[in-house]
Amino acid sequence: MYETSYKRPASLAEAAAIIAADDEAKFLAGGQTLLPTMKQRLAAPSQLVDIARLAELKGISVSSEAVTIGAAMTHYSIASSPEVQGAIPTLAKLASGIGDPQVRHRGTLGGSLANNDPSADYPAAVLALGATLVTDRREIAADDYFQGMFTTALEEGEILVRVVFPIPRKAGYSKFLNPASRYAMAGVFVATLADGAVRVAVTGAGQGGVFRATAMEEALGDNWSADAVAGIKVDPSDMLSDIHGDAAYRANLVSVMAKRAVVAAAG
Amino acid sequence: MVSVSLTVNGKAVTREVEDRTLLVGFLRETLGLTGTHVGCDTSQCGACVVHVDGVAVKSCTMLAAQADGCAVLTIEGLAQGDQLHPVQAAFREHHGLQCGFCTPGMIMAAVDIIRRHGPGIDETTIRHELEGNICRCTGYHNIVKAVKAAAEQSGGMAEAAE
Known part of the structure; x- marks a missing residue:
């Protein structure tokens, strides 16, 4: 880890002031991502502004x-x-x-x-x-x-x-873990909101980060069942592709996780 | 430099350290408590697990400065004199180790698991809860047995010893 300076401000305003005065400073909360990143020298903030206790x-x-x-x-x-x-x-x-x-x-x-x-x-x-x-x-x-x-x-x-x-009427989440890192290779959160709207969000799979699977939302809106999403595939060209799973595999995982999330959904 | 004041195994300590000092480095190098190990140094293996304010954390993924004002418990602080902590005794009884490198982290994690789940914890839950601790000898079977036995025999005592 490169050298850095640790600050623990007593208030939100003080934290904001330290950051405002230094472009290279970063907020530190639990540190479970930032500290490993700094140890790999992929990040080198001039100051760490610890806001975890505020x-x-x-x-x-x-x-x-x-x-x-x-x-x-x-x-x-x-x-x-x-x-x-x-x-x-x-x-x-x-x-x-x-x-x-x-x-x-x-x-x-x-x-x-x-x-x-x-x-x-x-x-x-x-x-x-x-x-x-x-x-x-x-x-x-x-x-x-x-x-x-x-x-x-x-x-x-x-x-x-x-x-x-x-607070939704009901919601479910299912993810497929990368067996080594335990991060989601595909994670799908399904929900029926209080106003009846159905929303489906996918993490772990998309190149652009989390996204809404609108075709699945429409299908579940008509028929809340695992069968309704079973045949819906997200576009593989939008999916991540790496050593852990290629884009087609991840696109398939999204459908499988969506089915499981619907089944798991609780009020 | 930053001044860090905390209690380690019940004793108050204050030291001036570099701001970037990790808690595990503080324990091992500044205080000479080498029972806490550095295995992977990438937050995965759990050899460095200690308790901070009563909960298990990876001391390689926390700055010493973040532990300022906290109570830290390491493997050295677990036994009462010559009397092993019930979880330590269970690891010995069930041979919950092979090379022993992961053992301090395993035991600190196990004490935390038993504190949270109590004596009735089942094997599946123990295995799930040990996700953050890697035994590179693959000695998990006896580790799980030791945790289960310690939970059954001394779930209440583990908490009292904290």
């Missing part, structure tokens, strides 16, 4: 319509939260399947969403549930937030504060 980024609350989760909440705290388990059990289950137990104790919701790894799990939940991402400057709709692999609508120095997940 009270503004903590907490989980539930209303009749939505679950609101602070950006610095860990995967473990989300997976084990009775509030999340009660309101959106599929989201708790998704969080319980990220990485391994030690990673889940450190990694955070906001860190994952700010990084927008094409194989991360949360982007599928955020997009399928039509969540709202609240930053220190504004609110961003999920449909506007994800802008391609490792790219989001966040501006320089903008801090993700919390995510508001609308």
